[in-house]
Amino acid sequence: MTIDLQEFGATTDRFAQAGTLPGQTLARVTAQHRELYQVITARGSQSAQVAGRLSHNLREATDFPAVGDWVAVTATQTPAMIQRVLPRQSVLIRGAVGKAGGQVIAANVDTIFICMSLNANFNARRIERYLTMAWDSGAVPVVVLTKADLCADVAAKLAELAPVTVGVDVLTCSAQTGEGVAALKAYVTGNQTVSFIGSSGVGKSTLINHLLGTAQLATKAIRADDDKGRHATTARELLRLPDGGVVIDTPGMRELQVQGGNLDQAFADVTALASHCKFRNCTHQTEPGCAVQAALAAGQLDAERLASYQKLQRELAYSDMNARERENAKIERAFGSKRAMKQTMDHVKRVKRR
Structure with missing residues (x-):
């Protein structure tokens, strides 16, 4: 054969x-x-x-x-x-938890379905992290909001995500009712490769079973007391779909450490504002002429989104450093220099002796 x-x-x-x-x-x-x-x-x-x-x-x-x-x-x-x-068309990498370097989640993917359920798992900041990583991979991200049948106000959730998902397709679906599955299938045509990522229990395996037309992948219900997911997929696997295309299933991510990222695309609104700052190296903190801070004060930029941007910016800066470089960078950010840190510590000791 x-x-x-x-x-x-x-x-x-x-x-x-x-x-x-x-x-x-x-x-x-x-x-x-x-x-x-x-x-x-x-x-x-x-x-x-x-x-x-x-x-x-x-x-x-x-x-x-x-x-x-x-x-x-x-x-x-x-x-x-x-x-x-062979040379990769795209590669999705996350930081390896507790280890140096990164971990490849999937390679040569055309579309990445970022799955998040419309229950207590819903978190706009988490979507920002996934998009930062997905845009960096070379694949096209699509946000898939699962378990729509459990959400009383889907429109409100979509409105909350709107500033985060500019330029990104957002689908709502329910594995129970079949809502949105046809829209999902439209992305998997010909020889396309798609991958599903997201937290445990958001329904990735159930959606893939819909695409496969059979209950091939094991699924587990979320915990009733806190809506937390349980791992059903334990290893990455590539499967051919009966109507064409292939899908890569991945284990749920309890912790998403960003190894590489495209902040310019994931935070296009912030980077557009930053281009109008007075100083090119503006940190968007207390500098005069900061367009980002001006937008924040005018209510044109959400404070949580800016905080998320700055946090991811620091993580990406640290990701390529060794342990000593990371420690020095944190000291410089907190004190300005090692000498300033030592002076601060000496001052604290003198105060304690009084």
């Missing part, structure tokens, strides 16, 4: 990239289990691992194959050997 890789998103360019060396063939990573991968080739699905030479040459954790990656493999052995990771 021969597999048509075009059904998994392959293009003429991808076949050309993989076939530049003899013995190597095109494959797409469909799942990862620690150091072992599952890939799909023209011959079918098989297990694979990273070849020793490739593993030695890769410098960052995010350079290793991830679900959605197109790779060149030698498939004549079991497991197949991944020889190269």
Whole structure:
């Protein structure tokens, strides 16, 4: 049985990239289990691992194959050997919780569905974080508001999100009633790849089951006492949809650390205001001629949105630093310099001795 890789998103360019060396063939990573991968080739699905030479040459954790990656493999052995990771069209990366560096969530995605439920999980600030990360990936984000059947005033929620989602499609849907599922399907055509991200329990797996036309993915109900989600998906997985296109399911994120981000696009309103500040390096705090602070005072900019922008700005500045650089940056932000910090601490000690 021969597999048509075009059904998994392959293009003429991808076949050309993989076939530049003899013995190597095109494959797409469909799942990862620690150091072992599952890939799909023209011959079918098989297990694979990273070849020793490739593993030695890769410098960052995010350079290793991830679900959605197109790779060149030698498939004549079991497991197949991944020889190269082909250039990524897009890559969604988040900060690795408790670790240095980032973690690839999905690669070569055309559309990212950012899912948030219209119950106690609803949080405009969280959407800002997801959009900052999604715009940086190279894919197009779409906000999907789930569990519309549990919300008494959907219009009010949409109005709250409007300043946050300028230029972004926003869909409302309900897995229970089927509302919005047809609109979701319109994004998955031909050889498009879509990915679902969001907190645990927002209904990602249930929506994917609707696209699959079968209850293939396990689902769990939210906790009744606090609307908190429970993990149903435990690993990333790429699945082909019966009507065309592929979908990548991802585990729910309890904590979203931003590794890279596009603040200019996610906060286009703030950056547009900042372009009119008197000083190019304005921090939008107390500088004279700050257009951002002027908009805040005039009620044209929400204080929480500005605070979210500044918080993400600091996180992105810290994300590429090592531990010592991060600590020095925090000291400089709080005291101005290490010398000023020492003077402050000495003053506090003298006061305590009195």
